[in-house]
Amino acid sequence: MTNNNADWQARSLASVWHPCTQMQRAAVVPPLPIARAKGPWLYDQEGHRYFDANSSWWVNLFGHADAGIASALKQQLDTLPHVMLAGCTHAPAIELAERLSARTGGVLGHAFYASDGASAVEIALKMSFHHWRNVGQGGKREFVCVRQGYHGETLGALAVTDVPVFRDAYDPLLMRSHLVASPDDRQAAAGEDAAAVAQRAAADLEALLAERHAHIAAVIVEPLVQCAAGMAMHHASYLQRVRALCDQHGVHLIADEIAVGCGRTGTFFACEQAGIWPDFMCLSKGITGGFLPLSLVLCRDAIYRAFLSDDVARGFLHSHSYTGNALACRAALAVLDRFDTDDVLGRNAGQAAVLDEALAPLMAHPGVEHPRRRGMIWAFDVKVELAQGRFAEAFHLAGRRHELLVRPIGRTVYLMPPYVLDADLSRWLSERLQATLHDTLQQPDADRAHQPATA
Ligand SMILES: *Cc1c(COP(=O)(O)O)cnc(C)c1O
Numbered sequence: 001m002t003n004n005n006a007d008w009q010a011r012s013l014a015s016v017w018h019p020c021t022q023m024q025r026a027a028v029v030p031p032l033p034i035a036r037a038k039g040p041w042l043y044d045q046e047g048h049r050y051f052d053a054n055s056s057w058w059v060n061l062f063g064h065a066d067a068g069i070a071s072a073l074k075q076q077l078d079t080l081p082h083v084m085l086a087g088c089t090h091a092p093a094i095e096l097a098e099r100l101s102a103r104t105g106g107v108l109g110h111a112f113y114a115s116d117g118a119s120a121v122e123i124a125l126k127m128s129f130h131h132w133r134n135v136g137q138g139g140k141r142e143f144v145c146v147r148q149g150y151h152g153e154t155l156g157a158l159a160v161t162d163v164p165v166f167r168d169a170y171d172p173l174l175m176r177s178h179l180v181a182s183p184d185d186r187q188a189a190a191g192e193d194a195a196a197v198a199q200r201a202a203a204d205l206e207a208l209l210a211e212r213h214a215h216i217a218a219v220i221v222e223p224l225v226q227c228a229a230g231m232a233m234h235h236a237s238y239l240q241r242v243r244a245l246c247d248q249h250g251v252h253l254i255a256d257e258i259a260v261g262c263g264r265t266g267t268f269f270a271c272e273q274a275g276i277w278p279d280f281m282c283l284s285k286g287i288t289g290g291f292l293p294l295s296l297v298l299c300r301d302a303i304y305r306a307f308l309s310d311d312v313a314r315g316f317l318h319s320h321s322y323t324g325n326a327l328a329c330r331a332a333l334a335v336l337d338r339f340d341t342d343d344v345l346g347r348n349a350g351q352a353a354v355l356d357e358a359l360a361p362l363m364a365h366p367g368v369e370h371p372r373r374r375g376m377i378w379a380f381d382v383k384v385e386l387a388q389g390r391f392a393e394a395f396h397l398a399g400r401r402h403e404l405l406v407r408p409i410g411r412t413v414y415l416m417p418p419y420v421l422d423a424d425l426s427r428w429l430s431e432r433l434q435a436t437l438h439d440t441l442q443q444p445d446a447d448r449a450h451q452p453a454t455a
Contacts, residue, residue, distance in 0.1 A: 060290030118152025
């Protein structure tokens with residue numbers, strides 16, 4: 001086996017179709033061949049390290065190869081790696097469902113398991129529609145989603161997603177849904193605060209629900225942060241207003257906490273900051289600490305009970321082969337153990353304050369606008385006149401040269417680091433980000449298309 005990066009990159013490009021990648025462009029931005037990872041660090045085949053500033057697509061919580069999660073998994077591996085969840089059950093699936101329900105004060109429960117975030121969204125959409133049908137309101141079959149929202153890329157999830165790059169090519173295949181204004185607080189007019197933007201956006205939903213509620217099954221939202229939109233943040237009062245409108249008009253509220261759950265925004269669930277509970281909650285990504293794919297949907301008891309019947313067709317029908325995988329559930333239990341015993345949220349608040357201070361010079365850079373943070377998510381936008389051409393790609397490649405794995409979204413640069421920061425790492429991160437920004441802005445647009453093949 002070779003430990004030459006270029007060899008692995010060539011073999012990967014010849015054999016693997018990478019996600020979220022224009023494969024023609026992958027020759028210019030070859031995938032980093034990662035050989036191993038520990039804590040926040042990824043190491044390539046040649047031993048170079050990279051700080052995983054986006055927690056590997058927002059899934060990692062406590063660093064890579066975390067010893068606590070790994071040892072829980074090793075035990076589970078020798079006991080019960082997997083058994084089908086139709087007709088069988090097992091302790092990890094049961095305990096995880098119980099403990100997550102307890103974290104909602106028992107408001108939500110009956111975890112329905114799947115493996116990926118998009119599948120959880122599919123499940124919530126189907127459950128909502130089927131619930132209404134079971135209670136004699138089969139006409140409620142439309143869904144409402146928020147502008148620039150992201151809920152995954154299977155056909156149902158994509159139909160409630162409003163990110164053109166993921167959606168446009170497949171649009172002819174998608175069911176129609178209603179789009180309402182985003183509460184993104186960057187839209188504040190002069191003298192307007194985030195709460196006012198939130199109320200303005202909620203008024204758009206109010207108008208739609210007043211007219212169409214008899215046809216609408218559910219509204220789906222990303223609580224507090226629309227991550228894929230470019231870490232668009234909003235005031236918690238938006239969620240309170242949406243909850244009230246859904247109650248008033250007899251429409252379900254689906255909270256997609258796939259990215260924002262598991263402490264990412266400062267509370268275990270983002271909804272807690274608004275003091276509301278949805279009718280369905282989708283979880284995935286961080287729930288296994290970034291070890292294994294797992295997703296799940298929690299719902300209210302009244303919804304669950306509407307499916308109970310002698311009639312098979314009134315039961316919820318949606319199955320995946322690996323539903324409730326025992327290893328994945330065990331990893332999730334190890335994650336919950338950490339939250340229970342380690343004051344993760346309290347420590348994160350301390351880590352965030354330290355990184356805030358370290359990032360202050362960067363956030364004050366004249367090329368930067370809308371500096372923002374919610375919990376363990378930091379973001380800023382590079383001014384549009386400076387971020388022409390292939391800005392995100394150029395920033396990413398410059399980041400590699402400074403030992404950073406960063407993937408800006410458009411002109412939004414963000415950090416969603418594992419929960420392992422300290423003062424030294426925060427200072428280092430800030431210096432490297434500043435150097436990366438400096439290099440990217442130095443480089444004329446015309447050169448950006450001619451980046452060297454390896455960084
Ligand atoms: C990532 C994400 C999804 C989709 O999850 P996958 O595991 O990638 O299918 C859905 N909703 C939100 C908010 C996400 O961030």
